[in-house]
Amino acid sequence: MVAAGEWRDYGISSLRDLAVFSVFRRTAEHPLYRIEKRPKLRQRQGQYSVVGMDGHILKRGADLKTVLRVLERKLIRSVE
Numbered sequence: 001m002v003a004a005g006e007w008r009d010y011g012i013s014s015l016r017d018l019a020v021f022s023v024f025r026r027t028a029e030h031p032l033y034r035i036e037k038r039p040k041l042r043q044r045q046g047q048y049s050v051v052g053m054d055g056h057i058l059k060r061g062a063d064l065k066t067v068l069r070v071l072e073r074k075l076i077r078s079v080e
Contacts, residue, residue: 033058033071 009024011031018038022031034051041047046061050070059070 035068037064 008026011020011022011024013020013022017040018036020037021035023033023035024031030053032053036049036051037047038049039047041060042062046063046067048062048064048067049060050058050067052058059067061067
């Protein structure tokens with residue numbers, strides 16, 4: 001996504017109970033997406049989640065690869 005020019009910047013944050021990978025279109029903006037890992041949720045909804053710009057959880061699960069598929073669907077565009 002970075003090579004395609006869709007994402008321009010990213011940030012990584014590691015807190016006590018949370019790790020976050022944030023994706024930005026521009027450095028000064030709010031993140032487009034946040035990929036979060038919350039180990040405490042491992043036995044419940046799943047420890048990985050993709051959160052949109054508005055704060056809504058787009059996908060949550062136990063497997064990172066499965067959770068990241070939501071981003072692939074967002075990047076599919078029709079070719080004319």
